[in-house]
């Protein structure tokens with residue numbers, strides 16, 4: 001069974017259709033990158049996968065269940081945003097443990113999972129700090145750690161590196177690739193950056209104006225782009 005299936009998914013805001021019939025299968029453990037220019041609908045698609053936004057028509061199915069049929073607390077999904085979205089009044093430890101606490105986990109479970117995730121990301125020295133006492137790169141590592149703590153089957157990343165400087169972008173990208181190998185989870189990763197797409201993806205989905213232009217492995221898109229748009233975005237120079 002696919003980890004994620006989109007069947008003829010559309011989304012309109014008022015009369016404006018921003019997602020115009022998207023079909024997609026993502027396999028368990030796959031690293032799938034959505035790439036496309038600003039405004040093409042990447043975040044909207046991701047938010048529908050997360051169940052944060054209703055589809056106008058079509059179905060989003062995760063592990064065989066329609067996302068909106070599963071209670072939010074039971075959806076094994078974690079999302080990492082460009083803006084980190086940490087709680088300013090909570091320490092790193094409490095930010096990371098909050099979702100488990102809300103799900104009713106015991107103190108021992110929460111501290112075990114928090115220690116493990118912070119070990120994977122080198123966050124132990126920061127556990128008692130608050131977000132205001134962290135750099136941008138550290139905040140994003142906490143946001144990623146918070147996602148890992150819940151041990152989701154599906155990770156959704158929405159341009160997680162765009163607020164970081166160039167050196168941190170590379171370091172964090174490498175860290176995300178390592179986490180994908182270690183966790184074996186399915187990951188959907190949105191970016192408008194070709195290099196991120198080419199280096200991280202098992203499968204790239206090229207979006208343009210709410211439609212899928214092409215889906216394929218990075219080198220297949222690079223060597224054999226379906227059209228000039230895909231070529232301009234990731235293809236080899238013609």
Ligand code: ADP
Nearest residue numbers: 013014018036037038039040041042043044045
């Ligand atoms: P991307 O993430 O690829 O930059 P978005 O998914 O954010 O694109 O947006 C796709 C289109 O949908 C844009 O034209 C945007 O203005 C529009 N849009 C997104 N969210 C809303 C909303 N809540 N209300 C109206 N229009 C929206």
Ligand code: MG
Nearest residue numbers: 042043044159
């Ligand atoms: Mg976006």
